[in-house]
Amino acid sequence: MVKTIELVNGKVRMLDQSRLPLEVRYIDCTDYKMVAEGIKKLWIRGAPAIGIAAAMGVAIGAQEIKAKDFEEFSKGLEPIFSTIISTRPTAVNIEWAINRLKKLLISNKELRIEKLKALLIEEANNILAEDIEVNKAIGRFGAQFIKDGDTIITHCNAGSLATGGYGTATAPMRVAKEQGKKIRVFADETRPVLQGARLTAWELMQDGIDVTLITDNSAGALMKMGEINLAIVGTDRTAANGDVANKIGTYSLAVLCKEHSIPFYVAAPTSSIDFSISSGELIPIEERGSREVTHIWDCQIAPDGVKVKNLAFDVTPAKYVTGIITEKGVFSPEDLHKLKDMR
Numbered sequence: 001m002v003k004t005i006e007l008v009n010g011k012v013r014m015l016d017q018s019r020l021p022l023e024v025r026y027i028d029c030t031d032y033k034m035v036a037e038g039i040k041k042l043w044i045r046g047a048p049a050i051g052i053a054a055a056m057g058v059a060i061g062a063q064e065i066k067a068k069d070f071e072e073f074s075k076g077l078e079p080i081f082s083t084i085i086s087t088r089p090t091a092v093n094i095e096w097a098i099n100r101l102k103k104l105l106i107s108n109k110e111l112r113i114e115k116l117k118a119l120l121i122e123e124a125n126n127i128l129a130e131d132i133e134v135n136k137a138i139g140r141f142g143a144q145f146i147k148d149g150d151t152i153i154t155h156c157n158a159g160s161l162a163t164g165g166y167g168t169a170t171a172p173m174r175v176a177k178e179q180g181k182k183i184r185v186f187a188d189e190t191r192p193v194l195q196g197a198r199l200t201a202w203e204l205m206q207d208g209i210d211v212t213l214i215t216d217n218s219a220g221a222l223m224k225m226g227e228i229n230l231a232i233v234g235t236d237r238t239a240a241n242g243d244v245a246n247k248i249g250t251y252s253l254a255v256l257c258k259e260h261s262i263p264f265y266v267a268a269p270t271s272s273i274d275f276s277i278s279s280g281e282l283i284p285i286e287e288r289g290s291r292e293v294t295h296i297w298d299c300q301i302a303p304d305g306v307k308v309k310n311l312a313f314d315v316t317p318a319k320y321v322t323g324i325i326t327e328k329g330v331f332s333p334e335d336l337h338k339l340k341d342m343r
């Protein structure tokens with residue numbers, strides 16, 4: 001399995017996902033601003049992965065702060081937090097990771113600054129390691145819904161590349177395969193950034209999972225032909241009522257699943273569930289630049305000057321969601337509140 005991100009000698013090393021699969025190259029981010037740039041430009045993407053990048057960015061940024069006491073250190077951290085939080089608004093994992101670091105600092109405020117700096121590095125590494133374990137647990141809970149011979153559709157990339165490793169939506173597929181079930185995956189290409197074509201297809205092929213790339217608009221026809229048994233997608237932020245924000249096109253896929261009585265599951269680490277938001281209407285939806293739609297890399301595919309609307313995410317109402325697979329178990333949207341008490 002490919003390594004998405006790691007801390008190496010005070011630098012944040014990330015696989016540049018914007019060039020995959022044509023080029024496999026790693027970028028070493030030498031400061032927090034470069035980490036923020038990487039998140040914005042999609043060198044790294046996927047909710048859990050950008051949460052990890054945020055924690056690592058803060059950790060390396062903190063090393064440069066010159067402070068005599070906790071108050072000065074906290075002041076020095078503020079621009080780092082705000083720069084990183086401003087990169088991408090929809091995935092809650094960035095805020096989640098930063099809040100975790102803030103809590104850690106507050107509960108250790110009596111320590112020397114050098115010790116606090118070391119703690120931040122350690123915690124960023126913990127967030128990465130825990131993420132992989134969380135995904136494996138999602139895999140164990142989710143595999144029960146996959147039968148031998150199933151064909152699963154997924155949207156965007158909620159695989160290893162979107163996480164510390166193992167993936168969220170791909171985790172049940174990996175476990176099902178380990179259990180000896182014969183499965184097939186349809187990967188939606190996922191316009192406009194093509195995370196399905198460029199990333200999901202690439203990583204599942206590398207891991208020996210039978211994957212077939214389809215255009216986004218093929219899903220309905222394939223469902224009607226009885227070719228699809230199950231859908232599993234990831235999420236950037238799931239609200240307390242079970243409304244799910246994920247890559248644009250997820251909502252259409254969920255509606256199609258309902259029409260064809262196909263179970264629609266969301267793989268959601270608890271780090272991506274936002275209990276402070278009562279419904280999906282309150283989730284901020286990122287809009288990205290027009291060039292992502294008018295061009296594929298440097299190739300122009302639309303007229304000069306055409307108006308473009310480029311929503312990066314949509315919200316699937318809870319009524320379309322069969323179950324939310326977390327590392328703590330599987331919940332129906334109505335039962336998601338039970339998870340809050342378990343956290």
Ligand code: MRU
Nearest residue numbers: 045046047158162168234235247
């Ligand atoms: O714009 P992206 O590529 O960051 O969007 C990613 C997704 O929509 C994923 O499905 C989501 O972050 C879950 S990743 C485990």
